[in-house]
Amino acid sequence: MSKRIRTAILGASGYTGADLVRLALTHPQIEITALAANSKAGQSMAAIWPHFAPYQLPDLTAAEAVDFAAIDVVFGCLPHAASASLLSTIPDCTVIDLSADFRLKSAETYAQWYGNAHPSPHLLPAAVYGLSEFARDDLVEAQLIACPGCYPTAVLLALVPLLEAGLITPARITINALSGVTGAGRAAKEANLFAEVAEAVHPYGLGHHRHMPEIEQQLGLAAGEAVTISFTPHLIPINRGELVTCIVEMAAGETPASLRAALASRYAEEPFVHLLPEGKAPATRMVRGSNHAVVNVFPDRIAGRAIVVAAIDNLVKGSSGQAIQNMNIALGLPETMGLEAAPLFP
Template identity: 45%
Template sequence: MTVKVGIVGATGYTGAELVRILSRHPEVELVALGTQSYAGQPFWVVYPHLYKYNQLTCVDAAQTDMLYSADVVFVALPHGHAMPIAVEAACRGKKLIDLGADFRLADYKVYEKWYKVEHTARELLADAVYGLPEINRKKIREAKIVANPGCYPTSVILALAPLLRNKLVDSGSIIIDSKSGVSGAGRGLSLGIHFSEVNENFKAYNVAVHRHTPEIEQELGKLAGEDVTVSFTPHLLPITRGILSTIYAKLSNLPGEGEIIELYREFYKDEFFVRVLPEGMLPQTKWVAGTNHCDIGIAVDPRTGRIVIISAIDNIFKGAAGQAVQNMNIICGLPEDTALVGAGLFP
């Protein structure tokens, strides 16, 4: 089968990564690349690394023609922009994968509180499925709207899922310390991501108020079967790609490190894209760069009774575009790893 795909917001970093992946997808035909800034220009002029890999010309993102020609529409825009597109896609019977935040939170009031935007497509929230394949694969298969997870939440939820599902940690004790590369801030110009501001620097930001917090708590609560409140602090690293999350939690009892690792391996035994590392081996962002993998390492501290879980992903790949294609493969009945398999780039 051939899946016709349109991308709205194709010229941001996440959109460009979608184009790169889908241009090599054997079952996909890219039919429209929508942009707010580069309409009328060949895509490869905007992103020369795709010269000879994609020959499409960018179109105005406001045009709705792609909703006629595409089977699946990806929306790679900031929060607040996917809602009208989702309404139109639903009317036309198209599948939609939103890489923004508009459909991640089940309660529109929570969304409006954290994102300061009115939710204008509340009637579609019940149709949206949180698109973390390793947890929600069965629901994704039948989804009309897939809410692609945030990059930080992906690294956190996969790291904690086996423990919360098996009630091995105190769900009120979770502390999340995450660091991201600068590409997570997008391609737009901003003083905070100016080279001389970021280079040779390391900083925390949005402490106690980051918008991924309610998303993390919502999905961890589903796994735990109870409300979960976390302390989440993101940091900005002077690197282009990657997220490293270090998570601390109080163990309900004190199993050994090897026992915990075996639990993780059993939980993820059928998940190619989650790599549970051997005892004593901890993830690095370099190992997952350019891949759809999430690497997880574990250490148990018997002195404090805490477990430390470390996860690493590529924020643009598994944290965004790669996971979105993984979701598309699932809803279209294609092999889930199509166009996504490959080891990372090193060094």
């Protein structure tokens, strides 16, 4: 594709939207045509995000004011419900939604977990669940792409190959997850003040986190049967980064070595997902600021169990980076285009 991709980013004043702008600026095919943020309409991006001062970017506008006839790809970085209500009205664009609105295939399940009726249930069958490494065929020329949540991305990269191969038991999966503060969004919240978050770890969503049905839906598809997980997320005092520790029961005759071998085979040719050397634990510092994911398997002291650990950057591979990866696949571009940046360290 030689023509520049005219792109609108809705919700550009949030962390996810801003990181999408950051990545889009280095993508050789993207032309940032419109930026929307209703609460900041009329302001420049540099006024909201000073690190964009050197760049010529459109001023922020209300999402409803965007001329979608002049847009090829829309990235929706809006809250759930608001996202589907607007995106369902956009014609003739590739729509890549980073909210939760099109991830679940059941409108009833969505209503149960998100507290409101789905705004556009008729679009759910057409939405492609965009876990890039497992959805390439479906993503080609897709018109509506639902980007996975950040926790689901890490968990699914760790466990889907093992369930597909029948190496672990679907009935016994326990996941402890940790995320940086940006995962909670940019809106002012007392619980996210520095003094509240620093020097502490906070479990939340105990027994009822909204990513649970999404994880179960996709693990169930991989296993070929219903999956119910135990999932406990934790807020940790870092800006970006996510790590999941999955305790699994292995199928008869399987070992941590056979689980590692399956992951090694599945991800051998993947540009962004990497099995670490034996004994090396994934850490968020290995992927910070990048679209990479790292994973590894360890023996549990309880016979028959293993520990699978994965780390991603929640704003990149867990959100905006994966959205661009999905766009690249959908439009027939090199999958890594605009995502080649190495992780930041320290």
